[in-house]
Amino acid sequence: xxxxxxxxxxxxxxxEVIDLEAGTYAFEKDGVTVEGPRPLTVDEVRRYGPxxxxxxxxxxxLLAVQQVVSVQDAANAVGLSEQDLVNEALAWGAASx
Numbered sequence: 213x214x215x216x217x218x219x220x221x222x223x224x225x226x227x228e229v230i231d232l233e234a235g236t237y238a239f240e241k242d243g244v245t246v247e248g249p250r251p252l253t254v255d256e257v258r259r260y261g262p263x264x265x266x267x268x269x270x271x272x273x274l275l276a277v278q279q280v281v282s283v284q285d286a287a288n289a290v291g292l293s294e295q296d297l298v299n300e301a302l303a304w305g306a307a308s309x
Contacts, residue, residue, distance in 0.1 A: 213229065214230040215228070226239070226242075227240045230252070232261060235252050235257075236248060236250060236251060237251075237252050262296075268289070268290055272287070272290045272297070276297060276301065283297055
């Protein structure tokens with residue numbers, strides 16, 4: 213969860229609450245939700261979500277999907293958790309449909 217908060221005199225006066233797992237956005241003012249929660253827009257997902265893998269990460273994901281290397285080895289090679297690498301591969305599948 214991401215909270216972008218604005219403080220005045222040590223008191224939070226407003227906050228954006230971005231929940232990437234739930235895929236929602238909310239805006240709070242003086243501790244009260246005044247907008248949302250609503251689904252994240254495509255632009256918000258791009259802005260707040262994880263950045264795409266670089267070429268090495270993409271190659272490691274491809275090699276794991278093709279079973280040339282294990283998911284564990286591919287994840288270790290690019291510094292990701294195995295679950296993050298699997299999520300990347302699943303995102304590729306969803307994007308190609």
